[in-house]
Amino acid sequence: MKAVEDAKQAVQGAASAVMAKAVQMAPDSWMPGGKPDPLIRAQHGHVGRPISRVDGPVKVQGAAPYAAEFPLDGMLYAALVFSTIAKGKITALDTDAAEAATGVKLVMTYRNAPRMKPMPLFMTSEKACGGNDLPVMQDAQVYWNGEPVALVLADTQEQADHAASLIHVAFEEEHAITALAEAKAKGVEPGQFMGQPLKFENGAAEQALADAAHKVDQRYTTPRHSHNAIELHAVAVAWEGDRLRVHDATQMVAHSAWSLGHVFGIAEDQVHVTSPFVGGGFGGKGLWQHQVLAAAAAKLAGRPVRLMLSREGVYRIVGGRTITEQRVALGADAEGRFDALIHTGTTAMSHHNVLPEPFILPARSAYATKTMKLDVEVAYLDMVANTFMRAPGEAVGTFALESAIDELAHDMGVDPIELRLRNEPDKDPTTGAPFSSREVEKAFRDGAERFGWANRQAPGTRREGEWLIGTGVATATYPYYRMPGGAARITLTPNGAAIDIAAHDMGMGTATAQTQVAADRLGLDMAQVTFNYGDSTLPGVVMAGGSQQTAAIGASVMAAHRALVTELLKLAGNDSPLAGLDADEVVGVNGGLAKIDDASAHESYASILARAQRNELVVEAEPPSPLETTHWSMHSHGAMFCEVRVNAVTGELRVSRFLGSFDCGRILNPKTAASQFRGGIIMGLGLALMEETQYDERSGRIMNPSLAEYHVPVHMDVPEIEVMWTDIPDPHAPMGARGVGEIGITGVAAAVANAVFNATGKRVRDLPITLDKLL
Template identity: 75%
Template sequence: MSMLEDAKQAAKGMAQQAVGKAIQLAPDSWMPGGRPDPLIREQHGQIGRPVSRIDGPLKVGGQARYAAEFALDGMVYAALAYSTIARGRILAIDTKAAEAVPGVVLVMTHENAPRMNKVPLFLTDQKAAGGVDLPIFQDPEVHWNGQPVAAVLAETQEQADHARSLLRITYEEVPAITSFAGAKAKGKHPGVFMGNPLNIRIGDAEEALAAAPFRVDQAYETPRHSHNAIELHACTVAWEGDRLRVHDASQLVAHTAWSLAQVFGMEESQVHVSSPFVGGGFGGKCLWNHQVIAAAASKLVDRPVRLTLSREGVYRVVGGRTSTEQRVAIGASADGTFEALIHTGTVAMSPHNQLPEPFILPAMSVYGANAFKLEVDVAYMDMLANTFMRAPGEAVGTFGLECAIDELAEAIGMDPIDLRLKNEPDKDPVTGAPFSIREVEKMWRDGAERFGWSDRAPVASRREGEWRIGTGVAGGTYPYYRMPGGAARITLRQDGHATIDIAAHDMGMGTATAQTQVAADRLGLPMDAITFNYGDSTLPGVVLAGGSQQTASIGASVIAAHRLLVKELLQLAGNDSPLAGLSVEEVGGLDNGLASLADPLRHETYASILTRAQRGTLVVEGTPPPPLETMHWSMHSHSALFCEVGVNAVTGEVRVRRFLGSFDCGRILNPKTAASQFRGGIIMGLGMALMEETQFDERKGRIMNPSLAEYHLPVHMDVPEIDVIWTDVPDPHAPMGAHGVGEIGITGVGAAVANAIYNATGRRVRDLPITLDKLL
């Protein structure tokens, strides 16, 4: 930008400031016939600015306090012992040697643990948080290899760990189903996800496939994955009389508080869970055995307990993404039109959870076809409950689907982007609902241009020294969700400061920063006049940091509270105010107060209103309407992913040289933090593509690489500069026009890498991860 333009911009900004314009209040619903959130159009506020994280200085200074960093008086440290069999019962636990270790205050097993109810399983109740539907320390039964079977408390972690190593546990083993083949042989069961059978039939897809002039019909496999947040799962718990205080690493504090209350037979209000900082979640920082064990042990010794899982412990206690076997078959006519889209297969699942990895979700919304057959079956295994991990379903489902499309494009002789655009549906292909927003074509075109897609070379034709070079594309997708249960409180102080309280979470997504920006624009306040409180179960709302739904849930909750706030402010303002006579629909936030939409000079500051009304604070709490928008529209985010790889002709090593993600996710609230979310998802996708696998030894049902040395995450050297762009077209049916962006990033990445590897080498690898041995 030239200096002249700078000056022009500055002048324009000043003029706008002088005149100003209040922003209309958002509606509390985005139903048909309603109007969009006016913030969608707001171009001069905080939304859309690359604001640095407001908690940044605390984090870079080492001052942010995570769950294992609350030191309580009299606190003892816990260590857990894990079963070494997959199925059976504990015959005996010899605790003598452990109890004799100096500093040990308790060895807790099923024999002396307090009686507790089962943790309500996630998705079985609005606030249910449990990852495993099994009793904890209530009986000698063992259900998975790695199940916690004893806990040791001691004055120091060193003492607890040592004593734990002295426990002698004997088992009676019974036959277990620990191989996928064995589980399938026992019979497959239909997958049901959030109450919906994962089984879609439209037309006769098999017949259409058989009749199609072009077809692919391939099997794809994805292995187990672990979230591997760098922060170990930990909690610091204390009983304060009949109240339970839990410092947790959590992406669902309100769910956890309610669920722990069920476990201990208490009122929800007696449990206080907070989690101001979470060292990464990705679906894994939920309620597992360890928090319950810590609380139970704390109750027995009446002292605060710190329980930090070891890295091995995280693998034994916290479920991960399960394995999938997928069939993708697509039949197409000569012009590329999909006649049949078949995506079926089987996932491994424990009988004690609710997630049949729903890998058909992408095929349910991304492409049109004349016939569909989409189905997920499950095969039950005796293993730790599998669970939600970043884009459950989409992350691995896009691998099969988007690789198959690449294979089909080659078979037809079409450009893979053209083939995708050829099958752009004009309405939701399964439900028939209209799309709320869909800028997929722009997304692909912008991405292709920026990446230089038109320069793509034929298969196995580029080489630089030992390196074969290739490029590939794939699409990604993730839905817009907004779950019921949102609520927010706004406290406006006489000095014009506003506090927003909501039991939401910031595990690094930038929630607090982006939502402070949004609140600043809504209220007409500077960002530093706003405090955004979150991560505490005593705050309003039941807001899961999952399903990329927080942005919408918080947005809708604050909108509801804001309407109440303005209504009360207008009442307080009364007849002596410049605002006298104006309705909620006629005013908006501007310059630390409210102003008439029609005449911004009719303005009064919050401080003035509250001072005149002799009110120190004004407190309102709002609840948004149910998420009906998702019933009226098909709401999805999309991505177009472009990858360039080098594959070493000698060793088969793969290096990602370039990567571009082009996203269609509604309006981007904060380009700095959103770009980090996109990149973060893409990098986790690179790990999934090339190196990540939780090794599950099918002989014993045991995870064999419970370690960051042997479970490979991408390191700096594996990560190239990743370019991200977005359409920034707002979704008129979402608060702020925004979609959550936490999960879309990982989707499609595995396929983009695999397709690039094919272009480089002529080798199709259909099972992840694509390690070098598969390319020799």
């Protein structure tokens, strides 16, 4: 879009330095084909600089169109009616008053909805992204409290909302399992995550626990959490014959195109999904019923449709994080080294999704232990399908694990940091694989020094007036992923280059960081590079999730860049200063290619293209499979430091200081990375102190579907947050970088709970930590 291009032109990046003298080749660096990557070793040009967001000017001017802001000719506005029972059948639907209301053009129910297939359930195939695999308004059956049962289309949103309120629905209720205790009584099943069992056992952990010199054995619980991105879920759709055009707020454009094609029985390339701007996703912006219903209604009405969920609507049909009950037991010898680590428990989910909360994931790699027992069991409820939410598993798993370690440290009289470092593993505890890079001790030592950890006092001893003050610490951890992302395309012209890949920017600065990387790789200024994303017609199958998009995009662009350089050297021919060189012997610099160890052997892209009588050169290439994760144990790490103040009279809790010290490999853009770290920490404060989806176990209904009743952190809840990092490249990750999007939330709740204990002597094991638990 022109506005985006204008914004990119406004970004003033420094000119690329001559790289030939700066780059030192690293024999163990990652690159397609196993070759060294010059960008890993040296920070030069744009990478590593705190560049402001290229989309910033467009957004602050209000010129960035979000999904609910695309104007379509003849567009109708949609409103939904939700079921009020958890399970049963619709016995009566009175839509007469709604159909007669001013401006109404269509009322759609199961009686007149087009025939559609269920959404392909996320993770059941490469491009499947449905939040559940239930029929979408195809019959009278009701599967959860909040399921859409009617849709109204009208000329204005106000008319649609009013007409929806006139629809009366009667139900015949069936017995629904909506209480966790009843679900557990009916039996639990083994949990699986990404096709792997959530179970691991090494040695006789229970016996080792019983025999241990020091031990803790406690139960921890976490509640449901609902997605609350600033941008509400929305979609604008139009049918153009048998082709479907979709403007969506999504984290997976290519997946959505394929999945919607499956629903409507059309080919993937007949569905065009765009999502240039997304106001937060956090795992919740996949394919849910509202996109399908909007497309179905548009087909029925023969006109474009806009459907934006209300805040209540998000709670009703978009899943969030589900409830967990966790047991953590630790046994240690006299020196504090673990003889047993046990992390087991139960989580709830529906029969129609595939995400048990995998809370044992941190325990798999965080600590060395002689024996280990990990297990997640699943109880099934008739509820809205839960889904991914920032650091699924790790966010709540670190609360239990890191609280238990703090309890053990207190019982033993050992500093909590020293206990953690005594149990640092030298290899992956479950797989035996070597770590690709692990700077946990540096993160703890550096963070402790900056935070002033040495000044910590015994529990309940530090006080200022009515306020009890305490500090706590916890480990943060999140695995490195790189999902196969398909091809990237580079179009090179005499004046610059365009990178095309079906990736996403949900506010984390993807376009900025990737423009920095591409500019340095090509030897161009940032203003000469255009990064195109958020469109299903572009090459690639990149999902913005699992903190893996940076690595996935980077690997694809590296492959395409290598193909580009290979083609350029062919075009250069024997008359070029580059004659006889191959792709491993040259580097992009000063708007062209130069020999790595001889900057004078240089030719510009414009010169190469002109001699070949070409106006542009287009290449497309796919990266290798993510084999690095089969050879190495790859994780980001962090140390979370928290200071709290608890009012001894009222129980009021204030977080007064917070520091996150991170080890995430190379930091491509310190400004956007710091924003991600802080955002994760703030979300972690909400998880620790206030967030809770209040769910009526009698009816299966969410009872606080608004930001007036579901509390998230506001400015008064958040102190100044300091972040720091090691910035040590991981030699086995593309560009040396591991993900930063989710690690910030991990460990936060435990650090807060541990600080509360240090302040008050009270141990809170059930989130959120509300004042009634401290009185």
